[in-house]
Amino acid sequence: MxxxxxxxxxxxxxxxxxxxxxxxxxxxxxxxxxxxxxxxxxxxxxxxxxxxxxxxxxxxxxxxxxxxxxxxxxxxxxxxxxxxxxxxxxxxxxxxxxxxxxxxxxxxxxxxxxxxxxxxxxxxxxAGGALGTDAPTPTEGDFKPNPGAFGLLDADDAAALARTGLLLDARAGERYRGEVEPIDPVGGHIPGAVSAPTTENVGPDGRFLSAGELRARFAALGAAGDTAVGVYCGSGVSGAHEVLALEVAGIPASLYAGSWSQWSSDPERPVATGPNP
Known part of the structure; x- marks a missing residue:
């Protein structure tokens, strides 16, 4: 599937x-x-x-x-x-x-x-699909969450992965470089993280690039062999899209859900700026 x-x-x-x-x-x-x-x-x-x-x-x-x-x-x-x-x-x-x-x-x-x-x-x-306006009243489901099936990082895990594996920053490049920061307390990125804007995972129509194209993209960023891969963004939303792109490419990845909004709120955590990890 x-x-x-x-x-x-x-x-x-x-x-x-x-x-x-x-x-x-x-x-x-x-x-x-x-x-x-x-x-x-x-x-x-x-x-x-x-x-x-x-x-x-x-x-x-x-x-x-x-x-x-x-x-x-x-x-x-x-x-x-x-x-x-x-x-x-x-x-x-x-x-x-x-x-x-x-x-x-x-x-x-x-x-x-x-x-x-x-x-x-x-x-x-x-594709010619119809739209409706009636809000359904679904039958109650039975799903019971059992957390842990996918990789999840906290701030310390993300910092360590940036040193020992590959930590991808899914935000826009200018936010990664620290040139602008419209939302969070400070601009920049987690030291060691690699810029990988999630917008580059899709084509002009908003659909994902092919699995082969995504594999090539992530391999060029350092996702090769047994390298452990993690992703963060601003607040754990666009980063999930990057994890999805990695899944399409056949590359397992973990998400730092707190992301930059959590990292940058702690003045004790280091911040890197500029185009390099």
Missing amino acids: TAILSASELRGELAGARPPVLLDVRWQLGGPDQRPAYEAGHLPGAVYVDLDRELAGPPGAGGRHPLPDPEDFGAAMRRAGVRADEPVVVYDGGLGWAAARAWWLLRWTGHRNVRVLDGGLAAWTA
């Missing part, structure tokens, strides 16, 4: 005997609630999931989007109809970051059959 699927593949599965549960995870960084956009049109049968409230805990010492309490997350997924033995497909309306966050959380907590719609809502409509 691959981590992503195309709009045409999804249409076929929705018409089949075992249609997946659909989760709409539209989200805009610093923007308004996306529920009105969902209500205006979504994939038929899709349930809206709020990233800030259901895929993250309250902002604080753990960063801007710390991991949610596993039991709270499990309850949210059950409300959305997620079952342990049924497939799940997640999508969003833009870059794929929010969908990847849902994908990563479900995988980390033990769901074995979850995929992201490659290209999101735009890919669906471009």
Whole structure:
């Protein structure tokens, strides 16, 4: 099973005997609630999931989007109809970051059959897929989270991996270099981390590059052989998209969920600037 699927593949599965549960995870960084956009049109049968409230805990010492309490997350997924033995497909309306966050959380907590719609809502409509406006009332699911199925890093783990393996910084290059920092307390990057903007994992249409192209990209950044790979971003959202890209490429990777928002909030932690690790 691959981590992503195309709009045409999804249409076929929705018409089949075992249609997946659909989760709409539209989200805009610093923007308004996306529920009105969902209500205006979504994939038929899709349930809206709020990233800030259901895929993250309250902002604080753990960063801007710390991991949610596993039991709270499990309850949210059950409300959305997620079952342990049924497939799940997640999508969003833009870059794929929010969908990847849902994908990563479900995988980390033990769901074995979850995929992201490659290209999101735009890919669906471009392929002729219909949209609906009725909000479904799903049957309560039975998914119970069992955290630990995917690699998770804390700040100390990330610092160590930057020295002994490969730690990728998924933010824009100018934030990595410390030239601008629009959100967090200080600009720059974790010493030893390599710049790898997640926007370079997709083409102009928002769909992932091929597995071969992604493997070549990550190999050029240092992901080769048995090298341990980790990813961070600003707050653990776009970093999940990079972990997804690595999964497509066949490269296992861990996520530093607290990411730069947590790292930079501690004045005792070192900060590097400029283009080099």
